[in-house]
Amino acid sequence: MSYEVKIREDWCKGCYLCQNLCPKDVFDKADEINEKGIVIVKAARENDCIGCMQCANHCPDLAISIIEEEEKDAS
Numbered sequence: 735m736s737y738e739v740k741i742r743e744d745w746c747k748g749c750y751l752c753q754n755l756c757p758k759d760v761f762d763k764a765d766e767i768n769e770k771g772i773v774i775v776k777a778a779r780e781n782d783c784i785g786c787m788q789c790a791n792h793c794p795d796l797a798i799s800i801i802e803e804e805e806k807d808a809s
């Protein structure tokens with residue numbers, strides 16, 4: 735199983751709780767700021783995500799969704 739880590743950039747307030755909690759170090763601070771002038775996070779290592787939901791469950795602004803993806807078939 736692989737996972738898509740979806741971040742609502744306009745909802746992120748830059749608390750970096752997700753970055754601190756993620757056991758797989760998926761998040762980095764992004765190079766850009768959002769419309770509120772906040773340095774947001776990005777899922778820099780999305781392929782390492784194990785779907786533990788720590789980030790989504792603890793984001794105070796519900797800005798993260800973890801979406802299960804079917805393994806991409808090479809056929």
Ligand code: SF4
Pocket residue numbers: 741745746747748749750751752753774775792793794795796797798
């Ligand atoms: S926990 Fe939520 S609000 Fe905080 S940095 Fe991560 S995505 Fe942004």
Ligand code: SF4
Pocket residue numbers: 737739755756757758759760782783784785786787788789790800
């Ligand atoms: S679901 Fe778990 S492994 Fe995936 S990005 Fe969130 S905290 Fe990291």
